[in-house]
Amino acid sequence: MSQVIAAAADLNAPPVTKTLADFVSTHPSQGWSAEVEHEAHRTFLNWLGCAIGAAQHESVTSSLAAVQEFQPAPQASILGRKERVDMGGAALINGISSHTFDFDDTHLKTVIHPAGPVASAILALGEHINTNGRQIIDAMVLGIDVECRVGNAMYPDHYHRGWHITGSTGMLGSAAACARILGLDTHKTMMALGIAASQPIGMREQFGTMTKPFHPGGAARAGQMSALLAKHGFTASLRALEAGRGYMQTVSTKNDWSEIDRDLGKSFEISLNTYKPFACGIVIHPAIDACAQLRAQGVKADEVERIELRVHPLVLELTGKKTPKTGLEGKFSVYHGCAMGLIFGQAGESEYADDIVNRPDVVALRAKVNATTDSDISEASVDVKAILKNGKEVHVFVKNAIGSVENPMSDTNLEQKFTSLAEPIIGKQKTAQLISALWNLGKAADLKQIIQLSTPN
Amino acid sequence: MSQVIAAAADLNAPPVTKTLADFVSTHPSQGWSAEVEHEAHRTFLNWLGCAIGAAQHESVTSSLAAVQEFQPAPQASILGRKERVDMGGAALINGISSHTFDFDDTHLKTVIHPAGPVASAILALGEHINTNGRQIIDAMVLGIDVECRVGNAMYPDHYHRGWHITGSTGMLGSAAACARILGLDTHKTMMALGIAASQPIGMREQFGTMTKPFHPGGAARAGQMSALLAKHGFTASLRALEAGRGYMQTVSTKNDWSEIDRDLGKSFEISLNTYKPFACGIVIHPAIDACAQLRAQGVKADEVERIELRVHPLVLELTGKKTPKTGLEGKFSVYHGCAMGLIFGQAGESEYADDIVNRPDVVALRAKVNATTDSDISEASVDVKAILKNGKEVHVFVKNAIGSVENPMSDTNLEQKFTSLAEPIIGKQKTAQLISALWNLGKAADLKQIIQLSTPN
Structure with a gap:
């Protein structure tokens, strides 16, 4: 058996660990276009809003x-709360809160949620060692590039095998970003990536439980610790990522090495980042968007005989819960998503409250949704037909849902989303000031204002 | 692709998470034979000696x-040192130190080193919350049973795929043992195991670096944290271990579910634990033993023309380094092991010093060792032939090396090994007192004496 696997292993893999460490440790500060720089600010703002919004959730209270x-x-702050904990604990908890509502950013090529593992780690570290905003943005762009490139190389096999790819690549993004913040040289950055490579976190079976948001939080903390170990001389394999019995070949049968260095330092994966208008898994978004369009076209829930949904098989695989009983379960139900779209025209965190999920009209409409799978339809698309009691049919095809790369949320949309999340926690005034501070993070001399505004009075 | 994998997945797996949690939370204290109870004390003593012995190693200083x-x-002690850190840090560092010399215990059926992840977690937790010795022994027996049973189910596929099985099952042993110490009920123990299941640690590519001993340390810490999260209401999947996209099916293609509950609570995997007489990977032990037997038969290094070694293929796969340059690399060289056996008749930590590995007579003898693989020979055995310059041949076949289940180290052997490790760190008097205290750990009213004796004056 061992010989068979050894033969199947690619023992001539290119030096992935070195290539990525070299990039992270030597790429110039703000060495990218104004568009990339702006996307980094959008990513950070969206992530911070999600974390603040979930600050009182039981996943945060419990962790x-x-x-x-x-x-x-008390080294670092818990976003949206008054407590301070050590920077490892803050990385963990802010990573958990930022993913608790399933409302954070998505790199659609890999379904990685890139910011959680990276931003949670560096904000906590940066607050403790007093970095400026430029260092945070630089480290985040580079860390996200590392985790998403590794994700590109392994997706989809790695994900299909059962890994929650956000946590199982995120520790590399966190390690890379923290190594950059700490100013580690290429060799020590290789060590940081190598130590992190032994700590992929998360299986998809955990979807629908608090352990799902634990994955980015755990990855943030693991990567941060890996960088600190490397700083102090701890060693790892120089080929920890790519070797035959290294991380990538152990956790994925597909490894397209060309994804690692293609246009490295020229094109940045953060450019492909997207933000969710709806507080649930990305694969449901086209269905919610389509049903919200039905609503905009005048279709009313009580006139509906049935709704026929045609989706990519992955949609039902991930979100096929027919009868969710809680808000969290509702996030894994494309049926509930359709009901939200048609009844409310939106699906924010408040539409995923337990009482909404169990409201009789919602339950009734959900039961009228039939979903069929079709591998010819893209994961990004949906085909929806509402058959009304009067015999009329209304058809909507969504190619790219709002919030996709092709159909992105505007800056104003993002600010509105941020406000809806942050205002209930930190109040109107701080929310407005924080939005303005966040658009200027790259120029901030330190993180004190951001931190002060992110915590309640 | 996703459908193919889903079809291959076993969606009817038995309730592994529940079965193990039920066992851990309800099995009676000391609910086993006197032999099992004694083996638990041997396991703890051997583990503690290894941890104390490596206290000044750079892997410990650095972490x-x-x-x-x-x-x-300052919640918990670093074994063999004066520093105290929080219980998570102590679990991590003591787990690292206990595996740094590669001298700790081995469950040969799975090549898991069982104590590192488990004992490191519960001693730190127990010191902080002030448990007695009985709780430690109970938790260790149960935790080791959990990790080794999961290992039995997945071995060898999981290991061959690239996982360092000690860290990738150890977090379950740690979570189980910490849940037991915390007195969690069955449901919360399921949550602890579930949270831990998302955090397997370690790839074999790291062998020969500090990240190898990081694996049991990281597993100790991850499991401890998982139990504390569960205590505070954090949730995970009820089928986190066995589900189609749960931990076991994600990290192993082989899963023999019958290994989980066969004689559960009646036979204990700790009974199969073994202790190393030699400070290196277990697969080299037969070769060292055989060469030490050649020495005992009067063969001298300078009379040797060449040494012909016949070993199982795994031996060269794991320890095929021809020309190690450091002590750590020497541990992954069956060639160096043979030289140690023939020149010194032993292979303790001092035989793996850098200067010994590079000593001219050692280098010269190493070069005379030829190894061939033969899958018909057991991993536990070796066939060695010394061809002398005078044409004479001396043949030794070792079926089971000293330190195996069939040919175990005696209690006296274990005490001698403990003394050789601990005396240089904590001194003669404390070492003798500590050995005596450790044989009585199950009756200790608290852990204060053990802790006080395990740290230097």
Whole structure:
């Protein structure tokens, strides 16, 4: 058996670990276009809003209680809360909160949620060691590039095997970004990536539980620790990512090495980042968008006989829950998504409250949705037909849902989303000031204002 | 692609998560034979000696420096050192030190080193929350049973794929043991195992670097944190271990579910634990033993023309380094192991010093060793022939090396090994007192004496 696998392993893989470490440690500050720079600010703003918004969720309260058992030093802030914990605990908890509503950013090529593992790690580290905003933006762009390039190389096999790719590549993004913040040289950055490579986190079976948002949080913390270990001389394999029994070949049968260095330092994966208008898994978005369009066309829930949905098989595989009982389960139900779109025209966090999921008219409409799969339809698209009680049919085809790369949310959309998340936690005034500060993060002399505004009075 | 994998997945797996959690949370204290109870004390003693012995190694100094960056509260002790850190940091560092010399225990059926992830987690937790010795022994027996049973189910596929099985099952042992120490009920123990299931640690490519001992340390810490999260209400999938996209099916193509509950609570995997007489990977032990037997038969290094070694293919796959340059590399060289056996008749940590590995007579003898592989020979055996310059041949066949289940180290052997490791760090008097205290750990009212004796004056 061992010989068979050894023979199948690619022992001539290119030096992925070195290539990425070299890039992270030597790429110039702001060495990219104004568009990339702006996208980085959009990514950070969206991530921070999601984290603040979930600050009172039980996933945060519960993980904070566990972190408090370690009597942590008050090095870094929990976003949207008054407590401070050590920077590892803050990386963990902010990573958890930012993914708790399933409302964070998505790199659609890989379904990685890129910011959670990276931004959570560097904001906590940066607050403690007092970096400026430029260092944060630089580290985030580079860290996201690392995790998404590795994801590109392994997707889809890695994901299909069962890995929640956000946590199982995110520790590399976190390690890379923290290594950059710490100013590690290429060799030590290789060590940081190598130590992190032994710690992929997360299986898809956890979807629908608090362990799903634990994945980016755990990845943030693991990568941050890996960079700190490397700083102090801890060693790892120089080929930890690419070797026959290294990380990539152990966790994925597909490894397209060309994804690692194609246009490295010229094109940036953060350019492909997207932000969710709806507080659920990205694969449901076309269906919600389509049903919101039905609503805009005048279709009313009580006139509907049935709704016929045609989707890519992955949609039902990930979100096929017919009868969700809680808000969290609702996020894994394309049927509930359709009901939200048609009844409310939106699907923010408030549409995923437990009482909404169990409201009789919602339950009734959900039962009228039939979904069929069709591999010829893209994961980004949906075909929806509403058959009304009067015999009329209304048809909507969505090629790219709002929030996709092709049909992105505007800056104003993002600010509105941020406001809806942050205002209930930090209030109107701080929310407005914070938005303005975040658009200027790259020029901030330190992180004090951002931190102060991100925590309630 | 996704459909193919989903079809291959076993969606009817038995309730592994529940079965193991039920066992861990309800099995009676000391609910096993006197032999199992004694083996638990041997396991703990051997583990503690290895951890103390490596206390000044750079893997410990370096990881301690990283942990200090978090300004940890002094909750728990670093074995063999004066520093105290938080219980998570102590679990990590003691797990690292206990595996640094590659001298710790081995469950030969799976090549798991069982104590590192489990004992490191519970001693740190137990010191902080002030448990007694009985709780430690109970938790260790149960935790080791969990990790080794999961290992039995997945071995060898999981290992051949590239996972360092100690870290990639150890987080479950740690979570189980910490859940037991915390007195979690069955449901919360399921949550602890579930959270841990998302955090397998370690690839074999890291062998020969500090990240190898990081694997049990990281697993100890991950499992401990998982139990604390579960205590505070954090949730995970109820089928996190066994589901189609759960941990076991994601990280292994082979899953023999019957290994989970066969004689569960009646036979204990710790009974199969073994302790190394030699400070290197277990697969080299038969070769060292055989060469030490050649020496005992009067064969001298300078009389040797060449040594012909016949070994199982795995031996060269894992330890085929022809020309190691450092002590650490020497541990992955069956050639160096043979030289140690013939020149010194032993292979303790001092035989893996850098200067020994590079000593001219050692280098010369190493070059005379030829190894061929033969899948008909067991991994536990070796066939060695010394061809002398005078034409004479001396033949030794080792069926089971000293330290195997069939040919175990005696309690006295274990005490001698412990002494050789601990005396240079904590001194003669404390070492003798500690050995005596450790044989009585199951009756200790608290852990204070063990901790006090395990740290230098």
